[in-house]
Amino acid sequence: MPDAVDLDTCAREPIHIPGAVQSFAAMVVADRASRRIVQHSANLADWLADESPLGRSLGEAFPEPARAALERALDAGGLVDQPRLVFSGELKPGVTADVTVHEHQGRLLVELEASHGVIGLPTINDALRVLGDANDIEGFGERLAQWVRTVTGHDRVMVYRFADDGSGWVFAESKRDDLEPFFGLHYPASDIPAQARRLFVLNRTRLLADRAAPPVPMRGEVAEPTDMSHTFSRAVSPIHLEYLANMGVRATLSLALVRPGEDRLWGLVACHHYAPLMVGASGRAACETLTLGASFVLDGLLRRERMAADEEAAEHLSEVSRTLASHDDFFDGVAASQAELAQLFDGSTFGVCSPTAPDALLPAGIAPTTRDALLAALAPRMGEVFASDHLAEDLAPIEGVPHAGLLAVPCTYPKNTWLMWFRSAQHREVHWSGDPTKTVTVGPLGDRLTPRKSFELWVEEVEDRALPWHPADQRTAERLRVALADVVYRERERLAAIGADLETRTKDLESFSTMASHDLREPLRAISNYALFLREDNEGLDEASVRHLDRIEKLIARMYTLIDGMLVLSRLGRARLRPVELDLNQVVAQTLSDLAERIAATKATIEVDELPSIVGWDTGLVTVFTNLVSNALKYSEGAPHVSIGATTAGQVPSRPAAVDPDDRVIFVRDRGIGIGPESIGSVFRMFHRLHPNDRYGEGSGAGLPIVRRAVERMGGEVWLESAPGEGSTFYFSLPEFPTP
Amino acid sequence: MTRTANPTVLVVEDSDDDFYAFERACSRSPVPIALVRARDGFEARKYLGSADHASSQWPVLVFLDLNMPGIDGRALLQEIKAEGSDSKRLRVVVYTTSDSPTDVEFCYSNYANAFHTKPRDFREMRADLNEILAYWLTKADEPPGDLP
The missing domain is CATH 1.10.287 (Helix Hairpins)
Structure with missing residues (x-):
């Protein structure tokens, strides 16, 4: 046994090679090839007449008929990692034993234990039938706890279930009436270290007959310590013993629940007894059969549960899809299916975060500023479902989010849109019926090794965590995304x-x-x-x-x-657009020279600011300038005054929403008759003239539609500011053309 | 179709109104000519097919409108100017309302001898036509009558 074991070394403790057995059993280890005995437990004399058989042949150590039975089994083979009860009977006068043997890593491990009563098949049969009738996981747990307790007679039988993070909780319990319940108790993953979980998958039944009985060391020198993974009598880790001592528990039996085909611990049946309690070979076999049967029942229940959940989600989803498809506006559709969406995930708060969604759709408790921060943080994950029970850690600490968990389903259209479900942090309480440390001693490692401390530790770990999103939830979210x-x-x-x-x-x-x-x-x-x-x-x-x-x-x-x-x-x-590099000053100069006659005739003043050089469409630009300047010349009471300049869209508050604030904008401003607000909307309409013919010269009514068409073909927008008597300013934006 | 001793000018023009205007514009032509009108490509083809190259019936100049029903001006131009055609050396002046660059390009690529857009104003048209006629009938040399 290691001298100094503390909680830090717990996870590294080689519990499969304890070098000792529990005192209720004896062990003989032989080399497989030679069948020579290389090791045996110090208590072998209690079981066999041959006290020191080291170096002798394995069979020779046993009397007939045990010897014949053992050798038959060895000759038959098939014992690798498969312990088999090969003999049950007298080994020496007054000593009746069950002999179990298996082979592991080139060694034969023979375990001897006292014969106990046989547990009949009818009991197991009844138990399995009752288990099979369970409708849900909780009912299954309850029945399993009851039946295991009936078979083994422990004071308390608990059924644990493990979460994805490895932490566990007691979801069913059967106990002596006077004992305090441990039902609902949670403990952190570290309470069952990884190597212990692995052993549970290999060897699903684990017995401790008496915590207080000192383990019996092995004798005999071996190069490699004997790996006792598959034995039932292997001595127990001192840390586990201290934990049990702190609870006043003397004997335990643990049965692993592993779903068929998996190699991960799903749950554990933990039996506690407050006095020594031996469960013999037959009892253990019964429990093993029961647990194996139970794992199939469990698998069926979990599959059924999953199917039911998926079916329900599918129903909600198809309802949501129908509603969304029947609305032209996505957010109208979301609003109409809000109730269905909110029901998709248990215990969550639903809402939409999008720069374009109405605030009414925001999840409860999320302000627009918080929404923007969330959207920014989620932006790099666009396209994939995001699920976290600890948002601050998995995404970013975002101020104003009153929830710990988030399930977010992205939507590429409308842009940057996420449907979100929030879950608040778990608040778990266990109502202790008294102080569980009160009646028991606390070992050298302090009170850490107590259920209450474990629970506190778990509470600490989950303090700012929400209930994790179930894989079924994530599947539903993924389906919703699709x-x-x-x-x-x-x-x-x-x-x-x-x-x-x-x-x-x-x-x-x-x-x-x-x-x-x-x-x-x-x-x-x-x-x-x-x-x-x-x-x-x-x-x-x-x-x-x-x-x-x-x-x-x-x-x-x-x-x-x-x-x-x-x-x-x-x-x-x-027209085909052939963008070329253009000096707008030259384009305007050319336009003005084309219009020179009319400019002279109207005695117009024309001011042109310094204009930029751009990549653009010359024909389009000449058309635009010609029409805008002609317009300005035409619609004026006195001598027209026209100014032409450049700015950026951001500087023009009247710009349409679709115009990028960084776009270059050219304007043509006049001090003419202006346009009343009632007509501004229609100036760009084809052949729509605002004035009677002859009033301001003949117009085709096509000038401004031509301007609009040309500007649109260049990817820009045209708009105007105007007031009657004050003149008009026409603006048009020129987004960057790709360089030719 | 009329026959005179004056040099024949073939006008391929489907519109009666336009031909009337054309006739009227040429009536003050400095060079006496005989106008022969073909209403479309078929009529033009038929006329050219039957006219004797050596006689005065053979046009010294063809005015060709482009947009016509049936065989339009473009097809007729290609036919007249086709490699090996005996009308290949006919001088064809495209005279059309079109000012489309595509049409200009097409006609010259198919060996039109000139391309003129009809002016909108009749007075302008009259002046233009008389200049065109004077140029082709008095300034430019005629192609030789014999075929190679």
Whole structure:
């Protein structure tokens, strides 16, 4: 036994090679190949006439008929890690024993123990039948505790279940009425160290017959200590003994619950007795059979539980998907399915965090500023479900989050959107019925090794943790994520269809415009010709006829302007954009020289600020400037005053929401007649004129629509500020063009 | 179709109104010409197929409108200028309302001898036409009558 063992070394303690056995048993270890005895427990004389058989053949140490039974078993083989009861009977006068043998790492380990009563199969049969009737895990636990207690007679039988983090809790208990209940007790993962868990999976039954009986050391020199993983009589760790002593427990039996096909400890049946209690080979076999059967029942229950949970979640999910799909606006859909969404995960608070979601959808207790901090922290994890029972540690400490746990399901559209479920920190209390340390001694390691201390430690560990998200919850969340992506996908398809349709319509409209304007020009040309022929062929027409011909020619000119506007507009839509490096100062200079005649005629003043050089579409820009400056020249009571300059969108408060504040903006400002608020919305409409013809010169009504089309083709937006009598400022944004 | 001793100018034009304007514009032509009108590509093809190269029926100049029903001006141009065609050396002036760069490019690529966009104003058109006629009929040399 190691001399100094403390809690730190506990996790490293080699408990599978204690070099001792419990006093209720004796052990003989032989080399497998030679069958020569290499080790035996110091108490062998109590069991066999041969007190010191070291070096002798294993069979020779046993009297007949035990010897024959043992040798038969050895010859038959199949004993590797599989202990087998090979003999039950007299070994020497007055000593009746059960002999169990198995092979491990080239050694044969023979264990001797007193024969006890046989536990009949009917008992096990009854127990399994009752277990099989359990409807849920809790009922299963209760029945298992009761039956194990019936079979073994321990004062207390507890059924533990382990969480993913390895911590455990008592979820079922059967005990003597006068004992304080341990039901609901939690303890941290460190209370059962990893190597102990591993041993439990290998050797699922673990007996301590009497904590107070000193262990019996092994005799015989061996190069490697004998690995007793698969023995039942292996001596127990001193730390575990101290823990039991602190509780006043004298005897224990532990049965591991492992789901079929798994190698992880799911739970443990822990039996405590306050006096020495031996459970013999038959009793242990009964318990093992019971536990094995129980693990199948358990597996069935867990599968059923999972299926039921999945089915319920699937129902909620399909309801949610239907609701979302039936709403054009995603957040309207969420609002409509809020109740379903809130029910998806037990004990949680639901809400939506998104820069575009209405605040009414925020999870309870989350302020908009907290939402922004959450979104920023989650941004790198976009696209994957985020689940944490300790948000501050797993994500970031975020101020104003009153919850410890978060399950967040991402949504790529609307952008940066997460559906969130919060869980508050666990507040667990166990109502101790008295002081569990009161009646017992506290060992050299202090009160750490007591259930209450364990519980306190666990409480400390989970203080700022929420109840963990169950794997089923995470599966549901993942399914929801896929469902959301599907909704988005369908939404995109719908939008794409609309887009394609719109594109077709735009193309149709453009080719219609082209055709219409060509076809309109032809008769117009003829009309114009005939009007002229009339004039030419009839010298000395009366005044009225001349006036009528004048009028006809004016109307023809206006018709031409309208048609030309339509053509320009349709061409702008079809023109191929060839962005080049442009000095806007030169573009404006060219525009102004094209308009020189009209500028001179209207005595206009034109100021141009220093303009930047950009990568842009020259035809589009000339079109825009020509139309905006013409407009400014036209709609003015006195001599027009026009100024042209550049700024950034961020500097223009009237910019539309879609314009990036960093975009470059060009403006054309006049001191003209201005536009009233009732008309501002319609100035960019095709062929919509605000003024009667002749009032401010003839207009096609296509100028501003042309400007808008050109700016839009350059990826920008155009808007204006205006007030009647004060003039108008037209702005257009020019987002960066990719460099040619 | 008329026959005169004056040099023949073939006008391929589907619109009666436009042909009327064309005729009227040429009526004051400094060079006497005989206008022959084809209403579309078919008529033009038929005329060129039957006219004697050596006679005065063979046009000295063709005015070609582009947008016509049936065989349009573009197809007719390609036919006239096709490799091996006996009308290959005909001088073809495209005279159209179109000012589209695509059309200009197409016509010159198919060996049109000139491309003119009809001016909108008749007076301008008359002035233009007379200049064009004067140029082709009096300044430019005629292609040789014999085929290689």
